[in-house]
Amino acid sequence: MHLNTLCFLYLLLGVCGARSDRSELVSVSVGESVTLRTGVSVRINDRVLWRFGSDRADPPIAEILRRSYMLSLHVGALERFQDRLQLDQHSGSLTIHNCTSQHSGLYRLTVSGSRNTFNKSFSLRVYAPLSVPVVRSVSLSSRSAGQKCVLVCLLRNASWATLSFYSSGGVLLSSVTHTNNNSDHSSLSLPLQIQPQEEQTYSCVANNSISTHTTHFNSTDHCHTHTEPSPQYCLLLLLLLIPAAVAVTLLIVCVCRKHRRAETRTAGESV
Numbered sequence: 581m582h583l584n585t586l587c588f589l590y591l592l593l594g595v596c597g598a599r600s601d602r603s604e605l606v607s608v609s610v611g612e613s614v615t616l617r618t619g620v621s622v623r624i625n626d627r628v629l630w631r632f633g634s635d636r637a638d639p640p641i642a643e644i645l646r647r648s649y650m651l652s653l654h655v656g657a658l659e660r661f662q663d664r665l666q667l668d669q670h671s672g673s674l675t676i677h678n679c680t681s682q683h684s685g686l687y688r689l690t691v692s693g694s695r696n697t698f699n700k701s702f703s704l705r706v707y708a709p710l711s712v713p714v715v716r717s718v719s720l721s722s723r724s725a726g727q728k729c730v731l732v733c734l735l736r737n738a739s740w741a742t743l744s745f746y747s748s749g750g751v752l753l754s755s756v757t758h759t760n761n762n763s764d765h766s767s768l769s770l771p772l773q774i775q776p777q778e779e780q781t782y783s784c785v786a787n788n789s790i791s792t793h794t795t796h797f798n799s800t801d802h803c804h805t806h807t808e809p810s811p812q813y814c815l816l817l818l819l820l821l822i823p824a825a826v827a828v829t830l831l832i833v834c835v836c837r838k839h840r841r842a843e844t845r846t847a848g849e850s851v
Contacts, residue, residue: 603686603703607789608679610709615675616687616702624648626693628672632658634686642667642674646693679706681739705789708737708766712793713784717802718771729776729803733784733795738768741788745772748781776803 608614622628628644641656642665655665660682666675672691676683684706691698718730735743744755758768774782776799784795 603701606702606704607707608704609707609790610680612679613675613677614679614704615673616689616704618672618689618691618700620671620691620698622646622670622672622691623694626672626691626695628667629690629692630667630674631688631690632661632685634688638688641665644669644672676704679704681706681708705740707741707788707790708739710738710741710786710788710791710793711736713743713786713795715784715795715797715802729774729799731772731774731802733770733772735768735786736766738766738786739788741768741786743768743770744785744787745770746783746785753782774799774803776800 630642631638643654645652687702689700714734738758742757745753
């Protein structure tokens with residue numbers, strides 16, 4: 581009870597700083613610039629610190645120190661931020677130019693000095709350009725229940741992207757999400773099994789916070805069915821082949837007999 585009262589008094593005096601555990605999600609495409617806005621104005625005796633990463637021991641990547649007699653702006657020398665950071669001396673907002681996947685992560689802001697300590701964090705996601713999904717046929721198998729065709733939808737540059745299959749009626753059939761951003765060239769794949777004899781239209785949709793691409797296709801575009809002949813067709817074919825086989829056999833027998841007769845006559849004339 582006494583501890584809660586003491587902390588409340590500290591808050592009134594400005595000792596306990598305001599802190600938000602929620603990070604503001606910010607999205608940007610590779611190669612673009614993004615500004616992380618503080619929402620405050622830098623006053624005399626304020627100190628603005630920007631850190632990258634979740635570790636409290638991480639060194640500042642940018643800093644503003646404002647006094648009545650001077651204004652100091654400092655940008656860290658980390659290689660990933662080389663010549664890319666810009667500080668606004670009035671608000672303390674941080675701009676990152678020419679973003680890459682290496683700039684994705686947590687940015688922590690601390691403003692202290694003339695006010696209660698102000699903390700804010702940003703979760704930055706840098707998206708590579710989303711490619712158009714490609715649909716390919718993987719296999720076609722015949723079973724007692726009917727033929728099954730397996731398709732796969734492929735996506736490049738899939739960081740934080742979702743890949744989904746939809747039927748012609750807009751019904752979601754399956755989906756998968758990529759949550760890793762270790763590389764600008766990550767990939768994602770999603771399989772789908774369909775019955776090719778039922779001609780339908782499908783779509784594979786790739787989307788993230790920046791863009792959406794859709795590929796429409798028909799089941800017959802990738803799954804070529806191989807129909808088996810019906811029993812009636814086989815019987816009709818057999819009925820047609822039997823007379824032809826008998827006729828060919830009779831023709832061969834007649835030719836052989838005629839040839840033998842000719843040989844017999846030739847032998848008799850020789851005697």
